[in-house]
Amino acid sequence: MTTTSRIIIVGTGFSGVWSAFSAKRLINLSQKKKDIEVVVISPEPTLVIRPRLYEANVASFTHPLGAMFEDAGIKFFQGIVKKIDSDAHIVSVQSTSGLESSLNYDRLILAAGSSIVRPQNIIGIEKHAFDIDSLDSAxxxxxxxxxxxxxxxxxxxDTIVVCGGGFTGLEIVTELPKRLTRIRNHRIILIDNxxxxxxxxxxxxxxxIAQALKDLGIELKLGSSVAAIxxxxxxxxxGERIESKTAIWTAGVRATPLTQQISGLKDKLGRLHVDQHLRVPSARDVFAxxxxxxxxxxxxxxxTMMSCQHAIPLGRVSGYNAAADLLDEPMIAYTQPAYICCxxxxxxxxxxxxxxxxxxxIKGDMAKRVKGYINQVAIYPPKDSQKALDEAKPVELNGTQLIEHILRAVA
Known part of the structure; x- marks a missing residue:
């Protein structure tokens, strides 16, 4: 009689998707007689292309996963994980209809992402601030x-205020001028502390960055913080008041609250510290x-940064290692010396x-072509499940190789 083992993956962001295909790929390649099922839990069988949510036409920035998962033999459970019991190896899930159920796991991969932080000391932020953290909010x-x-x-x-001058804030604030062509004499202000x-x-x-903001006519209020919206x-x-019906909050993100249900060290963003194999040391059957x-x-x-650049290879390694651990095969160490910021x-x-x-x-028009290739091609998974399985193998590129690869693609 065959005993089925189960890998549960929580989340269908970039790391969750690639964890699932990487785990399934290794299971398929294994010659060992061991039955392992891969189960993905998420509210929707959809990958939201979150890095593009600062652009226009955001409703189109999704990638359907249901058929891909089915073709690859990956099971999908629609719902929201409410509780993780790492001692009992159980996750509690609430379905879209409100029904609650429990699933046992042998290995768990937590890939539930992050969300924007809205400081509670800022009056009115929950009710009046926009954001581009999720598809619905964008x-x-x-x-x-x-x-x-x-x-x-x-x-x-006519005045739009972007609160936060980090990566997301800069991308949305520089994108706004071409999205506001119907508003004559618009005013765009970037606030950062x-x-x-x-x-x-x-x-x-x-x-x-400074030259771009100047050329685009973006006003800056640096060394400033928001008290109320x-x-x-x-x-x-x-005490200064800026008249605006459009305040966009982009300052700060934090890891999924599910990390707080797993014992172990966490950083200031709520992320679980993991070892070189992406295992949580205090919860041996949990990978983050x-x-x-x-x-x-x-x-x-x-x-690692909270970006798809790291999420994709992290997913490939975590999925591989969760499967390898069950298959009694050597795990691989996560390494990614290349870091490219676009x-x-x-x-x-x-x-x-x-x-x-x-x-x-690179800067200017060529850099824009590189960014377009990354956003529109490179970060999307293949639509074909077999190709996704093939591409799920963990690989390593150094920075020079990565840039050369992208430049060849856009040439």
Whole structure:
């Protein structure tokens, strides 16, 4: 009699999808007589292309997974994981109809991503701030922008405030000018508590970012923080009020709350610290990946970023290792010495930097072509399940190889 083992993967973001295909690929290749099923749990069998949610036409930025999973022999369970009991090896799931059920696992891969942080000390942020953290929230913002032209002109209608000058804030604020062509004399303001624009992105890309913001007419309020948001304005900690019906919050994200249900060290973003195999040391049958994992990509003291650039290879390694552990095969160490930062700067272009020092490699129109290739091609999984299985093998590229590969693709 064959005993079936089960790998459960929580989440259908980039790391969850690639975990599933990587685990299934290794199981298919194994010659050992062991029956292992791969089960993915998520509210929808859909990959949201989250890195593109700053763009227009956001409703189209999804990738269906149901048929791919079925063709590959990956099971899908529709629902929301409410509780993880890592001692009993059980996850409790609530279905879309509200029914609750429990699933046992032999190995668990937590790939439930992250979500934006809305500080509770900012009055009105929950009710009045927009964001582009999820597909629904990005659609809500896009609908609002499309409806702005039908409102009577006023300083509040014509002013858009982006709160947060990190990666997401810079991409949405530089994209807004071409999305506001129907609003004459619009005003776009970027607020950040840092003293320098793009401070977190390092000194390399900073002059390019500053020039892009200047050329696009973006106003800056640096060294400023938000105290309150209401239907018609943003109030700064200084007491200054900016009339605006459109405040977009982009400052800060945090790992899925499910990480708090698993014992073990966590970083300031709530991510679980994992070993070189992406296993949680205090919960030996649990692997964390993507935005749920604080992993070391190299031996230089760096930690992975919350980005698809890290989520995809993290997923491939975590899926491989969860299956290898059950198959009694050697696990592989996660390593990703390449780090490429590609920041979209709207109609100005883009800037591509290499390495953790973020040395600028490409900027302007060519960088924009690189960003377009990444957003529109590179991060999408194949539509064919067999091709997805083939591509799920963990691979490593250094920074130079990665940039050369992309440049050949866009040439």
């Amino acid at each position: 659609i809500k913002l896009e609908t609002h922008i499309e409806n702005m032209a039908s409102l009577p002109p006023s300083p509040a209608r 840092s003293k320098e624009v793009g401070q977190a992105l390092g000194p390399g890309p900073r002059p390019v 209401d239907a018609d304005g943003v109030i700064l900690a200084s 990946t993507g935005d749920a994992a604080s992993a070391r990509p190299d031996t230089e003291g760096h930690y 920041l979209d700067l709207g109609s100005y272009g883009a800037v591509v930097s290499e390495g953790w020092e973020r040395h600028v490699k």
